[in-house]
Amino acid sequence: AATEPVACTFGEREGATTVALVGDSKAMQWLPALEQVATSRGWRIVTWGKSACAFAESPAAEAGKAYPECDAWNERVLDELRADPPDVVVTSGVARNAWTGSATGRGLLVEGYATRWRTLPEEGMPVVVVGDSPLSPDDLDICAARHPRELSRCSFEAGPAVAGSGLPVQADAVSVADAAQVRLLDLTPWICPDGRCPVVIGNVAVHRAGDHVTATYAATLAPQVAQAVE
Numbered sequence: 001a002a003t004e005p006v007a008c009t010f011g012e013r014e015g016a017t018t019v020a021l022v023g024d025s026k027a028m029q030w031l032p033a034l035e036q037v038a039t040s041r042g043w044r045i046v047t048w049g050k051s052a053c054a055f056a057e058s059p060a061a062e063a064g065k066a067y068p069e070c071d072a073w074n075e076r077v078l079d080e081l082r083a084d085p086p087d088v089v090v091t092s093g094v095a096r097n098a099w100t101g102s103a104t105g106r107g108l109l110v111e112g113y114a115t116r117w118r119t120l121p122e123e124g125m126p127v128v129v130v131g132d133s134p135l136s137p138d139d140l141d142i143c144a145a146r147h148p149r150e151l152s153r154c155s156f157e158a159g160p161a162v163a164g165s166g167l168p169v170q171a172d173a174v175s176v177a178d179a180a181q182v183r184l185l186d187l188t189p190w191i192c193p194d195g196r197c198p199v200v201i202g203n204v205a206v207h208r209a210g211d212h213v214t215a216t217y218a219a220t221l222a223p224q225v226a227q228a229v230e
Contacts, residue, residue, distance in 0.1 A: 127179075156197050
């Protein structure tokens with residue numbers, strides 16, 4: 001229900017470069033990747049997060065209903081960013097629809113994202129959109145516990161997992177935005193190599209309940225995230 005945004009600061013607090021991480025929990029899951037390289041690059045990381053809230057111009061939807069608290073939060077975060085512009089905005093989100101006034105609609109969210117991502121660079125804030133991570137089952141930890149020597153039994157197909165995530169909407173929005181300073185970072189090849197999404201990669205658990213990647217695995221993708229930010 002909160003509408004007042006709360007900023008948290010990580011990394012180099014006096015760093016010369018400010019990276020704003022903005023969005024829902026699927027955006028916040030990439031904080032460990034940014035923290036991993038913050039000291040070496042002199043990055044001050046400021047987070048603005050709100051659960052299930054898409055950082056977009058379009059009216060928000062949640063569970064098939066209007067989400068006005070998200071809309072109010074969005075406007076206030078924009079005000080904060082404009083008052084103290086970061087060097088780059090990193091964002092992501094799980095949303096697949098916006099609120100049309102009577103129902104939910106995919107196209108409206110595409111336009112809402114595109115407008116937001118077009119406007120921010122015009123105001124001196126380039127944007128990195130980290131593609132939403134694939135939709136993952138909540139029982140992967142149970143499966144891994146039951147089959148510790150046969151972890152391949154717990155992997156799942158990338159195609160449906162990506163299709164069920166927010167990534168397709170984000171990709172369409174980046175295309176519509178058609179802005180030179182907007183970049184989509186699709187980490188699917190590192191989360192679901194060869195068309196399958198394993199529960200463990202390089203001895204690190206990839207997924208946690210609630211359709212998120214683990215903090216440890218997010219940190220292993222720091223080079224890819226850092227390159228996109230740079």
